[in-house]
Amino acid sequence: MAKRRKGRPINGVILLDKPYDMSSNSALQKVKRIFFAQKAGHTGALDPLATGMLPICLGEGTKFSQFLLDTDKTYQVTAKLGVRTTTSDADGEVVAEKPVDVSSEQLAIALESFRGTTQQIPSMYSALKYKGQPLYKYAREGVEVPRESRDITVFRLDLLRFENDEVDLDIHVSKGTYIRTIIDDLGELLGCGAHVANLRRSAVGNYPTEKMVTLEQLQALVVQAEEQEVAPSTLLDPLLLPMTTACDGIPVVFIDDMSANFLRHGNPVQAANVPAEGLVQVFVGDNINDGEFIGVGHIDDNGLIAPKRIVVLDEFLKTL
Numbered sequence: 206m207a208k209r210r211k212g213r214p215i216n217g218v219i220l221l222d223k224p225y226d227m228s229s230n231s232a233l234q235k236v237k238r239i240f241f242a243q244k245a246g247h248t249g250a251l252d253p254l255a256t257g258m259l260p261i262c263l264g265e266g267t268k269f270s271q272f273l274l275d276t277d278k279t280y281q282v283t284a285k286l287g288v289r290t291t292t293s294d295a296d297g298e299v300v301a302e303k304p305v306d307v308s309s310e311q312l313a314i315a316l317e318s319f320r321g322t323t324q325q326i327p328s329m330y331s332a333l334k335y336k337g338q339p340l341y342k343y344a345r346e347g348v349e350v351p352r353e354s355r356d357i358t359v360f361r362l363d364l365l366r367f368e369n370d371e372v373d374l375d376i377h378v379s380k381g382t383y384i385r386t387i388i389d390d391l392g393e394l395l396g397c398g399a400h401v402a403n404l405r406r407s408a409v410g411n412y413p414t415e416k417m418v419t420l421e422q423l424q425a426l427v428v429q430a431e432e433q434e435v436a437p438s439t440l441l442d443p444l445l446l447p448m449t450t451a452c453d454g455i456p457v458v459f460i461d462d463m464s465a466n467f468l469r470h471g472n473p474v475q476a477a478n479v480p481a482e483g484l485v486q487v488f489v490g491d492n493i494n495d496g497e498f499i500g501v502g503h504i505d506d507n508g509l510i511a512p513k514r515i516v517v518l519d520e521f522l523k524t525l
Contacts, residue, residue, distance in 0.1 A: 307395050316391070
């Protein structure tokens with residue numbers, strides 16, 4: 206007999222405003238407990254010293270968190286010039302200190318070199334893996350491992366403030382871009398060194414900033430629910446965004462009930478107006494508003510929709 210999962214089978218995405226000095230996993234576990242969710246997963250970790258938008262997928266929504274890893278992101282960062290650290294942020298050990306003699310013109314020229322598509326070598330203090338271990342574990346042991354450069358795109362880089370030895374920037378970047386590395390490279394380019402003094406992620410893809418909530422706000426709703434003698438879910442669940450928001454930008458196709466049943470059982474199906482290749486969001490019905498989202502498929506070599514990430518609801522499990 207299968208072990209019964211603890212928690213509610215609640216599905217959706219909550220936009221957490223992650224607090225300072227908390228790991229993404231700790232924040233995830235707190236949200237999971239507040240919602241009493243069976244499953245939860247985040248969509249790309251924020252450093253403990255960083256704050257801001259951390260989309261957390263609950264329940265079946267965890268199947269689509271990967272697609273949010275591939276989306277672009279926006280950050281506000283304060284760079285401290287004159288000090289270079291081992292981790293390229295305020296948490297690292299100081300490795301070099303130099304006087305800051307940088308003009309506004311020099312800074313503008315340096316920043317221009319980061320705009321557009323460039324190559325970046327990931328930091329040794331990143332979560333990228335080498336031989337099954339994250340790079341930061343090697344870094345903590347003083348071991349340097351080879352890292353390949355990768356293409357990144359800085360869609361927008363705006364200078365907000367340059368005062369003494371501090372630089373405030375607003376940066377919109379592609380997936381896999383390390384802001385710490387940009388700041389470290391900027392410091393080297395300016396000849397004085399630099400590290401991240403403050404970092405906030407303001408946007409992930411097209412998620413609305415105004416939908417972010419703090420842990421304190423979520424916990425306050427739990428207390429409010431107790432005072433009103435209603436289930437916490439009554440006040441918490443309206444904050445959830447649909448699972449489909451994690452798949453923003455993926456083309457949509459529609460299938461009928463019979464095809465949906467085949468797809469749920471792992472079989473490829475036909476559909477009208479499918480793209481030649483790539484991923485598709487699959488809905489049962491003939492429009493998004495009234496249709497049922499059943500997951501994401503990919504177009505196989507025969508032009509059929511094959512299952513990739515399919516929503517499994519309790520009703521379906523009972524039929525197996």
